[in-house]
Amino acid sequence: MNYITIDSKRVPIEGEKNVLSLIRKIGIDLPTFCYHSELSIYGACRMCVVEDERGNIFASCSEQPRPGMVIYTNTKRVQAYRKMIIELLLSSHCRDCTTCQKNGSCSLQELAFRVGVHAVRFLNNKKQLPLDMSSPSIVRDPNKCILCGDCVRTCDEIQAVGAIDFAYRGSETQVMPAFNKTLAETDCVGCGQCAVVCPTAAISVRTNVTQVWNAIDDPNVRVVAQIAPAVRIAVGDSFNIAKGENSFGKLVAALRFMGFDSIYDTSFAADLTVMEESKELAERLEKNEKLPLFTSCCPGWVKFCESRYPEFASNVSTCRSPQGMFSPLLKEYFKEKDAEEGKKTIVVSIMPCTAKKGEILRPDNFTDGKQDTDYVLTTQEIIRMIKQVGIRFDQLEEEAADMPFAVASGGGKIFGTTGGVTEAVLRRLATDKNYKNLEEISYIGVRGEDTLKEASVMLGDREVKIAVVHGLAATAKLLDRIKANEVSYDFVEVMACRRGCIMGGGQPPFAGARTRKSRMEGIYKVDTSSNIRYPDENPVLIQMYDTMLKGKEHKLFHRNMQH
Amino acid sequence: MVEQSYYNKADEIIAEHGTTQKSLIPIIQDIQAYYRYLPAELLTYVAKKLGINEAKAYSVATFYENFSFEPKGKYVIRVCDGTACHVRKSTTILDRLYKELKLSKEKHTTDDMLFTLETVSCLGACGLAPVLTVNDEVHPSMTPEKVSALLTELRGMES
Amino acid sequence: MMLNTREDLRLYRTQSQNKMKKEDCRILICAGTGCLAGGSAKIYESLKKMSAEIEGVSLEFGPEAAHVGVHQSGCHGFCEMGPLVRIEPWNYLYIKVKEEDCEEIFQKTILKGEPVERLMYQQEGKVYPQQETIPFYAKQTRLVLKNCGHINAEDIEEYIACGGYEALEKVLFDMTGSDVIEEILKSNLRGRGGGGFQTGYKWKQVARQPELTRYVVCNGDEGDPGAFMDRSVMEGDPHKMLEGMIIAGYAVGAQEGYIYVRAEYPLAIKRLKIAIKQAEEAGLLGDNILGSGHSFRLHINRGAGAFVCGEGSALTASIEGERGMPRTKPPRTVEQGLFAKPTVLNNVETYANVPLIIKNGADWYLTIGTQGSPGTKAFALTGSVKNTGLIEVPMGTSLREIVFEIGGGIKNDAEFKAVQIGGPSGGCLVTRDLDVNLDFDSLKKLGAMIGSGGLVVMDEGTCMVEVARFFMNFTQNESCGKCVPCREGTKRMLEVLERIVAGNGTLEDLSLLEELGDVISATALCGLGKSAALPVLSTLKNFHEEYVEHVEEKKCKTANCQAMRTYIINPDLCKGCSKCARNCPVDAISGQIKEVYTIDSLKCIKCGACLDNCPFNAIYIAG
Ligand SMILES: Cc1cc2nc3c(=O)[nH]c(=O)nc-3n(C[C@H](O)[C@H](O)[C@H](O)COP(=O)(O)O)c2cc1C
Ligand code: SF4
Ligand code: SF4
Ligand code: SF4
Ligand code: SF4
Numbered sequence A: 001m002n003y004i005t006i007d008s009k010r011v012p013i014e015g016e017k018n019v020l021s022l023i024r025k026i027g028i029d030l031p032t033f034c035y036h037s038e039l040s041i042y043g044a045c046r047m048c049v050v051e052d053e054r055g056n057i058f059a060s061c062s063e064q065p066r067p068g069m070v071i072y073t074n075t076k077r078v079q080a081y082r083k084m085i086i087e088l089l090l091s092s093h094c095r096d097c098t099t100c101q102k103n104g105s106c107s108l109q110e111l112a113f114r115v116g117v118h119a120v121r122f123l124n125n126k127k128q129l130p131l132d133m134s135s136p137s138i139v140r141d142p143n144k145c146i147l148c149g150d151c152v153r154t155c156d157e158i159q160a161v162g163a164i165d166f167a168y169r170g171s172e173t174q175v176m177p178a179f180n181k182t183l184a185e186t187d188c189v190g191c192g193q194c195a196v197v198c199p200t201a202a203i204s205v206r207t208n209v210t211q212v213w214n215a216i217d218d219p220n221v222r223v224v225a226q227i228a229p230a231v232r233i234a235v236g237d238s239f240n241i242a243k244g245e246n247s248f249g250k251l252v253a254a255l256r257f258m259g260f261d262s263i264y265d266t267s268f269a270a271d272l273t274v275m276e277e278s279k280e281l282a283e284r285l286e287k288n289e290k291l292p293l294f295t296s297c298c299p300g301w302v303k304f305c306e307s308r309y310p311e312f313a314s315n316v317s318t319c320r321s322p323q324g325m326f327s328p329l330l331k332e333y334f335k336e337k338d339a340e341e342g343k344k345t346i347v348v349s350i351m352p353c354t355a356k357k358g359e360i361l362r363p364d365n366f367t368d369g370k371q372d373t374d375y376v377l378t379t380q381e382i383i384r385m386i387k388q389v390g391i392r393f394d395q396l397e398e399e400a401a402d403m404p405f406a407v408a409s410g411g412g413k414i415f416g417t418t419g420g421v422t423e424a425v426l427r428r429l430a431t432d433k434n435y436k437n438l439e440e441i442s443y444i445g446v447r448g449e450d451t452l453k454e455a456s457v458m459l460g461d462r463e464v465k466i467a468v469v470h471g472l473a474a475t476a477k478l479l480d481r482i483k484a485n486e487v488s489y490d491f492v493e494v495m496a497c498r499r500g501c502i503m504g505g506g507q508p509p510f511a512g513a514r515t516r517k518s519r520m521e522g523i524y525k526v527d528t529s530s531n532i533r534y535p536d537e538n539p540v541l542i543q544m545y546d547t548m549l550k551g552k553e554h555k556l557f558h559r560n561m562q563h
Numbered sequence B: 001m002v003e004q005s006y007y008n009k010a011d012e013i014i015a016e017h018g019t020t021q022k023s024l025i026p027i028i029q030d031i032q033a034y035y036r037y038l039p040a041e042l043l044t045y046v047a048k049k050l051g052i053n054e055a056k057a058y059s060v061a062t063f064y065e066n067f068s069f070e071p072k073g074k075y076v077i078r079v080c081d082g083t084a085c086h087v088r089k090s091t092t093i094l095d096r097l098y099k100e101l102k103l104s105k106e107k108h109t110t111d112d113m114l115f116t117l118e119t120v121s122c123l124g125a126c127g128l129a130p131v132l133t134v135n136d137e138v139h140p141s142m143t144p145e146k147v148s149a150l151l152t153e154l155r156g157m158e159s
Numbered sequence C: 001m002m003l004n005t006r007e008d009l010r011l012y013r014t015q016s017q018n019k020m021k022k023e024d025c026r027i028l029i030c031a032g033t034g035c036l037a038g039g040s041a042k043i044y045e046s047l048k049k050m051s052a053e054i055e056g057v058s059l060e061f062g063p064e065a066a067h068v069g070v071h072q073s074g075c076h077g078f079c080e081m082g083p084l085v086r087i088e089p090w091n092y093l094y095i096k097v098k099e100e101d102c103e104e105i106f107q108k109t110i111l112k113g114e115p116v117e118r119l120m121y122q123q124e125g126k127v128y129p130q131q132e133t134i135p136f137y138a139k140q141t142r143l144v145l146k147n148c149g150h151i152n153a154e155d156i157e158e159y160i161a162c163g164g165y166e167a168l169e170k171v172l173f174d175m176t177g178s179d180v181i182e183e184i185l186k187s188n189l190r191g192r193g194g195g196g197f198q199t200g201y202k203w204k205q206v207a208r209q210p211e212l213t214r215y216v217v218c219n220g221d222e223g224d225p226g227a228f229m230d231r232s233v234m235e236g237d238p239h240k241m242l243e244g245m246i247i248a249g250y251a252v253g254a255q256e257g258y259i260y261v262r263a264e265y266p267l268a269i270k271r272l273k274i275a276i277k278q279a280e281e282a283g284l285l286g287d288n289i290l291g292s293g294h295s296f297r298l299h300i301n302r303g304a305g306a307f308v309c310g311e312g313s314a315l316t317a318s319i320e321g322e323r324g325m326p327r328t329k330p331p332r333t334v335e336q337g338l339f340a341k342p343t344v345l346n347n348v349e350t351y352a353n354v355p356l357i358i359k360n361g362a363d364w365y366l367t368i369g370t371q372g373s374p375g376t377k378a379f380a381l382t383g384s385v386k387n388t389g390l391i392e393v394p395m396g397t398s399l400r401e402i403v404f405e406i407g408g409g410i411k412n413d414a415e416f417k418a419v420q421i422g423g424p425s426g427g428c429l430v431t432r433d434l435d436v437n438l439d440f441d442s443l444k445k446l447g448a449m450i451g452s453g454g455l456v457v458m459d460e461g462t463c464m465v466e467v468a469r470f471f472m473n474f475t476q477n478e479s480c481g482k483c484v485p486c487r488e489g490t491k492r493m494l495e496v497l498e499r500i501v502a503g504n505g506t507l508e509d510l511s512l513l514e515e516l517g518d519v520i521s522a523t524a525l526c527g528l529g530k531s532a533a534l535p536v537l538s539t540l541k542n543f544h545e546e547y548v549e550h551v552e553e554k555k556c557k558t559a560n561c562q563a564m565r566t567y568i569i570n571p572d573l574c575k576g577c578s579k580c581a582r583n584c585p586v587d588a589i590s591g592q593i594k595e596v597y598t599i600d601s602l603k604c605i606k607c608g609a610c611l612d613n614c615p616f617n618a619i620y621i622a623g
């Protein structure tokens, strides 16, 4: 076995690519700004420096472990260096922590505390730059950027969008879109993955908390909430609840306490999506046209397709996303009541997603020319609201969502992870709705973290070829291969975020491998503990299709394609 | 907005270098050499032709000192402030030029678009320090007086 | 003409040599950047015109019909004396030649072989007719620069006539790739780009890689302000470098090479293009060179204004069309360099050494220079020496020899103070270091480095704090901005230095400089940052009292620091003309017409306008 010695401990090398991983393996949380296991190594922040036995200093994130190495992670020298590096960063950073979006969850703030910077000896003479508020999803505050490049690499390497990059050089360097345009003028899809990796408030999620509080305060407004599948297994992260645990019931209770009038489960609408999308797939398969059918429930992907692969735009399902189906349905549902009570219904959807904030503004998602969803709050924003009120979330009694939209199948709930939509559609299309079949579908190969998963099923006598892909870079690669006729599929599920919505841009960040795993497991646990597993067995839905929804499916559930 | 002829010129230059990312810098160098600046629209255009994100192309163009999105004057004067020139008082030459051309560290080009003033660190003619170039032509052993004479000469060529 | 075999090349060489020998008189007009700037093109034109009229005519000095060859050569390294004209076979060197001088040169020297004494170099009253006897040249060992100034850089024939491409021939037909690597290894050739890394070892590592597509890259970025040896090689003897690169390609199995030249060297780019074209036409570059089966192509990339692109990984990134930001290593360039393929990256001068080693053998090479650093090194000698220019000396030559013998001592017979070696990444050497051998290892011990080879000599009138500020300003400007210590740290160091030269520094600032310098040197990502603080740290060490004087007494002995100057009117010289007072922007000068004026030093903003304007030179500066 090969060993290296870290702070006098012998540590076996087990395929680790860098010294940093070995240091972390033995439980030392070495500070870093620019290292992310999923991104290329950049080596810019120099926080991870360590010293070897000869007094050489090097960055552990970019050093290969060599057997016999002897390193020290906390000598006086490296401590002093880290401290100076933070002091230098702070010296050109606008330090209004108390009023900062990132207050309390900021790596810079945390590390400044950890390494013990108590004074900054340099004057901040950097020019204050304006914020970019053009995107409905994220806000850029260049004054808080420490140039770690995490966002740039994420947007490029993981998302293949490349909306932002470095500009200029030296101490003039900034991260910005080309020609310092606003994000709205770029191909940014609003996935918020840059905000997830950003250690500071230089890129943060655009928040709608104030508007929602105002609506709640308004007696003439009925505030209706819908909660997306992925939210329930991440919201507990910030409240001492075991990772991946389903906190739906507690969240409902919290929302009621805060003053939301009605609370529903978006999974219900996910069942609707499954119904509509399956129908669409069946039709296209029959006519053998516009295949593959691409899923449409991820607005990040839809936008990416439109800007980068317009040739596939008509292959994307015309279905709205679950959020997009649910809101007009809710407004339809409350229409009469609103008239009676002289109220106005406002739909607030609680989502893991920042792109959804943009989706609701798209005219093709409007019904009768009007915006359906009024506000999108991300998981993080709802956490902030819960904290504002001071609710002891972990001690809440679970409550149920409001009827009639509290019923949802397990199929609708697994939408929150990659492969979920596909699995739900397959359940819908399965002719034999028994338990064994459920199991079989789950093993078909659409679950798991691989960026591209392929499967095929027989529908009648036709083989349906399926691909499930997540992360837009992986998607782009796949599309290029489809374009080149190297592969062909009938159905392709695309989620812009790696691993799907459980890792959406609005979820609590700092999700390491363990968190990611437990979120995914959490989602599937929600499914197995559901009474109904097949979307088409949702009784409320079946009934509604026959009554209230009759003839309105197209208007309410499909995108308005003339836009 | 630039005229169509600019895009045609860009096409010509692109055709010479090919459409991979390694051609980006040579292409925009040639565009800049031709127009004496890099029209922003053409950078976007080249990025598209090369299949590079616009933000990436912009990031490359702003990294290197030689690219300028601002049109430059007819005479680009570059004063060397390399070591050899600096120790032989190149700053007095720069100061004189700033003064005579009414330019500054922030303002590089005269309003009549005749002169652009830049500094450069070493032109490799250190033996002749202090040195400046006018559109790549080297002027050796400069003094503030010679600078004034040079400007008079250049202006004279205009009228 | 296409040379298809080794014999073709040999035949061609003989022909070329005969052609050159036929010239009884060779006039070489320097056409390096410097001399061209001095008007050498016109001199060339007129000497050519005069000579054309006598072509084939029997002349007095020759027994047979003589031929006069008029050629443009590359830089001789003595640019300050330019434009230079060298006339063989007498090896006369005429300096500071003007167009008007051509007639006399032609009449006396060309037609009669007589020297024109007034155009010759003189030192301490002595006239030096032959170039080789001028002290500046006499003490040099010009191997790499041998052809520079002596042959026409735009003519491959002349290079071949002087033994060019002999080494390539030997390599292609008598040696295997690993033989070449072994020979280079044995010669202990160390990289001339600054690091002094063993070239043979680098090549060996590339040759060992499993990946078979490999590249050879030449670093001609030469960004060190005040250094121009690579420029001279590229302009004066481009084929030597090309030959080195082709040999490297053969040794490591690469078929493609890139030359990265900074954009500030348009003439070098032009000459390289010509050289590549001629080599291709001669079959010395391209497919199946001389029928050997080895193929090699070369591309030229122009820099775009970023000093950091001299760093290996930034340079390859730049060729790939990216921002020139250094990246972390591993992987190293030899494993994944250009286009992520194994890459040999060497400096211009390093490649130019290769043909010499191959032709004469590693054993010969080891007899030159020191044991640890064999061979010669070119230095750009500038600053306050009598003879500035480009020199080549054996490694291990002492600073004293360079400054006082080759350089002719300090200008205006001032006192020697220091030498900045290695430019912005180097340190300063002081009087006590004058006898140190200049080689890689000895300098490292002193906390300095050869770097690219810039030698800036400074006399007693130089303020070392201001020099440190100057270099820090340069590095800060050129930092790529990637890593925190360099991006933010150099900015802060510069601020502190600016504060000190503005007379606002404190003693704490000096320790802050040391602290910052230590952090940046230890933690920066690439060589630029790692060495950025060196000029400051080394002046702080060697001239501590000068710093202290600046911060404690707010005094700059040398009066270099503008803010600390005192402008004084010498009452003996002042005629009371009032011109100074009228030019003072802050009304700091008062007095009565025709009486002595005085400056209120508290009001004075040290702009210097009064001094510039006094018609009687009555105003002087005190430190
Ligand atoms: C900031 C920086 C600038 C450099 N500039 C140059 C340069 O202009 N020319 C050069 O040959 N090497 C330069 N180098 C050194 C190169 O990185 C590299 O070591 C060298 O080209 C290798 O060639 P050699 O082994 O032949 O010296 C520079 C290094 C750094 C860190
Ligand atoms: S980004 Fe972090 S350090 Fe900066 S102001 Fe906000 S909380 Fe403070
Ligand atoms: S941490 Fe300090 S600065 Fe921040 S709010 Fe509290 S007292 Fe104020
Ligand atoms: S939101 Fe997504 S697409 Fe937009 S800049 Fe961030 S990472 Fe890129
Ligand atoms: S915006 Fe955030 S992630 Fe991007 S470089 Fe700046 S600090 Fe890093």
Ligand code: SF4
Binding pocket: A190, A191, A297, A298, A299, A300, A301, A352, A353, A354, A355, A356, A495, A496, A497, A500, A501, A502, A503, A504, A505
């Ligand atoms: S994957 Fe989910 S969270 Fe991410 S952009 Fe798409 S819908 Fe939003």
Ligand code: SF4
Binding pocket: C308, C325, C326, C478, C479, C480, C481, C482, C483, C484, C486, C487, C524, C525, C526, C527, C528, C529, C530
């Ligand atoms: S040391 Fe300076 S030049 Fe080098 S990578 Fe860091 S910031 Fe860039």
Ligand code: SF4
Binding pocket: C567, C583, C584, C585, C586, C587, C588, C589, C599, C603, C604, C605, C606, C607, C608, C609, C610, C611
């Ligand atoms: S140096 Fe300038 S400010 Fe001072 S006295 Fe002279 S003119 Fe006036």
Ligand code: SF4
Binding pocket: C569, C573, C574, C575, C576, C577, C578, C579, C580, C581, C597, C613, C614, C615, C616, C617, C618, C619
């Ligand atoms: S310009 Fe000179 S001579 Fe005239 S008043 Fe001033 S110091 Fe005296």
Ligand code: FES
Binding pocket: A031, A032, A033, A034, A035, A042, A043, A044, A045, A046, A047, A048, A049, A059, A060, A061, A062
């Ligand atoms: S984490 Fe290693 S340099 Fe940033």
Ligand code: FES
Binding pocket: B080, B081, B082, B083, B084, B085, B086, B121, B122, B123, B124, B125, B126, B127, B129, B130, B131, C225, C226, C227
């Ligand atoms: S320092 Fe000015 S030309 Fe080199």
Ligand code: FES
Binding pocket: C030, C031, C032, C033, C034, C035, C036, C074, C075, C076, C077, C078, C079, C080, C082, C083, C084
């Ligand atoms: S250019 Fe003529 S000697 Fe250097």
